Amino acid sequence: MARNIGAACRRCRRENLKLYLKGDRCYSDKCSFERRAFGPGQHGQARFKKLSDYAVQLREKQKVKSMYGMLEGQFRLTFAKSEMQKGVTGENLLINLERRLDNTIFRIGFASSRNQARQLVRHKHILVNGKKVNVPSFLVSAGDVITIKEKSRANTLLNENLEAVARRGVPSWIELDKDNYKAEIKTLPNREEITMPIQEQLIVELYSK
Structure with missing residues (x-):
């Protein structure tokens, strides 16, 4: 690749x-x-x-x-x-x-960068609606539930990233359940929510x- x-x-x-x-x-x-x-x-x-x-x-x-x-x-x-x-x-x-799975994982806070998010996806740590997805370009949709695989939840780096979520924040189109390593796509992002210049x-x- x-x-x-x-x-x-x-x-x-x-x-x-x-x-x-x-x-x-x-x-x-x-x-x-x-x-x-x-x-x-x-x-x-x-x-x-x-x-x-x-x-x-x-x-x-x-x-x-x-x-x-x-x-x-x-x-x-x-x-x-x-x-x-x-x-x-x-x-x-x-x-x-923004809808790409690697970007969404980064926005949620499971990863500290998009590059790290791609690694999580490629190494099959991510479930979308309960199914493994290892394609970083996969497009999420409203209502999708993204979770970390059970065996991967003890990963130290992943937990450090979640602890840093408060500093970075989570976009309004994502609802994060940090305790259960789960996030739901409430709606698709809109232009106003993309704040980078x-x-x-x-x-x-x-x-x-």
Whole structure:
């Protein structure tokens, strides 16, 4: 399975935005973006020239891809599905990205990062409506109940993540039952609940060229 193995902190610095790719480290003083809030590389502190419209659109797409930990093929396929749905394509795209199982596990608080959430899903620690699901791109629906497999509940890292939920918070479209390692998708997320600074229309314009 292809994956992005580049340095996560460089991606945050490249996009000039904290993308929370490394879990708890992003909330600590060790966060590389906080210590070096300039672009990576030997010319990172130099003043950049004004970007063209295409470059602005491309950077927005790259930022969202990095945020959700996706490769180009996966992202383009998600965009194509979003384009075929009723409604505004950009909003459909963001909602479909939020509905991914790996992102949902991260939002619930079972994992400290989306990368860690993908590992939980791939290693079959996650049940959706009582059935094992090991596909990170699986789209959750309203009414779905997500639980941790019984044998996996003693995992120290998982319990540490749940203890940190109070600091990060849980989105309003998810109801978490921390004591029973269970969460229910009350409703699908809407655009207003996606608070990261994303300009989805730029991505639509890029793919429309």
